[in-house]
Amino acid sequence: MTMASSVTAPVHTSNLRSAFWGERSGVHVSHVPAIRVGFVRKTVECKESRIGKQPIEVPSNVTITMEGQDLKVKGPLGELAITYPSEVKVEREEAGILRVKKATETRRANQMHGLFRTLTDNMVVGVSKGFEKRLQLIGVGYRAMLEGKDLVLILGFSHPVRMAIPDGIQVKVEDNTRIVVSGYDKSAIGQFAASVRKWRPPEPYKGKGVKYADEVVRRKEGKAGKKK
Template sequence: MASPITSSFQTSNLRSAFLGERKGFIVYSAPASNVGFLKKTVECKESRIGKQPIEVPNNVTLKLEGQALEVKGPLGQLSMTYPREVVVEKEDSGFLRVKKAVETRRANQMHGLFRTLTDNMVVGVSKGFEKRLQLIGVGYRATLEGRILVLSLGFSHPVRMNLPDGIQVKVEENTRIIVSGYDKSEIGQFAASIRKWRPPEPYKGKGVKYADEIVRRKEGKAGKKK
């Protein structure tokens, strides 16, 4: 005669689970048909951004080898290796397309992301990108010494920042900084490192902010009423 544990496991519903024996008690799970079972199928919809073609200008050359793409233009050269969830194809019309290789949730997430990254590469080497910052505060100023950006932000010493390769910086009226280049991620990272030294404070708005940034102001503490 089979043990209670074995017989219960053999006669249980396929969707039920056997929990085993614990502290001398035999614990059984209830069939899923008794407690309710919710099953939801997740559909992998095609990304609206990912399915858009990428226009390649005449002054940009592409080199595609397997999952690696190299883009070269008048401003510079960029390369990227794609994950196995997506593939890159060059059409006869000159457009570039990023497609899903498999129908999974991760592939759906990677589709739109890598299409955007690919478009940034093409636009970057042909037209370039720029990020503008503004210094607000008494005595706040910026100057260039060759490939070194010098910032006076109210510290006891000036802040000196070396410019990365492929990044150009222009200073206007000592209070406006323009960071430009062909790699959008590098531009954003360097601009963020400048802003990090003195983020804008919410009371008087002093600090380093992006030109299109809106700083939410707070009302200062009122003096004591007499």
């Protein structure tokens, strides 16, 4: 004896509810299939760097040598060299003008454009005019002096701090409390000045320490006494 199997189709309550309310109100309810909305991505081209597109003026006393991605700059104060990445290139125009341009339209090229234009300009200015960084010592007994090719700092430690002056950098001490770091390599000057300041950064209560001459130290108010 065989039994007939009955198959029951699934019933969606939402369809029954819609049909019921349609019959009650006399309104025919129709189901509209949903439409997928697609979004079209547009390629946004990055603008050219405001710094990178500025020309670099080369003085008459500076010699430029270009070999592929290598650039050498020689002037009365010294000689510097730089190697450009593949994303940027340098071109020399007439009337002694250099321009750093993007070789490709990529995100990294946009990042390197302004950076290497600034580095190139620092090289040209450095070998022709030079840079300097000024430091000031503030504190009772704090002083600096030169001993041969070393800079000696008295900063309240149990022993004096002795720092060797790198080649290509000149250091001058004025009134035992002011230090002038000069040279043609801006990055080397900044690195040495930061190393000097690192020994005793200025503290915010009395301002004691080693600070840049143009640095503004934000002062804090000390602990107030007990109110009577």
